[in-house]
Amino acid sequence: MKTYTQFQEDMNKFMKDTVMKNKGVQNIRKSLESGKIDINQLKNFAKSDDAKNLRNTAINTLLK
Numbered sequence: 001m002k003t004y005t006q007f008q009e010d011m012n013k014f015m016k017d018t019v020m021k022n023k024g025v026q027n028i029r030k031s032l033e034s035g036k037i038d039i040n041q042l043k044n045f046a047k048s049d050d051a052k053n054l055r056n057t058a059i060n061t062l063l064k
Contacts, residue, residue: 002064010064011061018054019054022050024045024048024050024051025054027045028042
């Protein structure tokens with residue numbers, strides 16, 4: 001079982017290395033920064049392989 005510190009380190013690494021480098025997340029982030037976010041863009045991302053891969057990676061990170 002992980003300690004709180006180990007869990008926190010794993011989650012920080014996951015957010016920095018995996019989530020922020022994901023192409024779908026980057027596209028949404030650019031849209032948010034420019035103020036041109038579209039609800040359909042969010043819906044499409046939620047159904048995309050990018051979102052599924054993030055979910056699977058997060059689960060694997062938590063179960064290690």
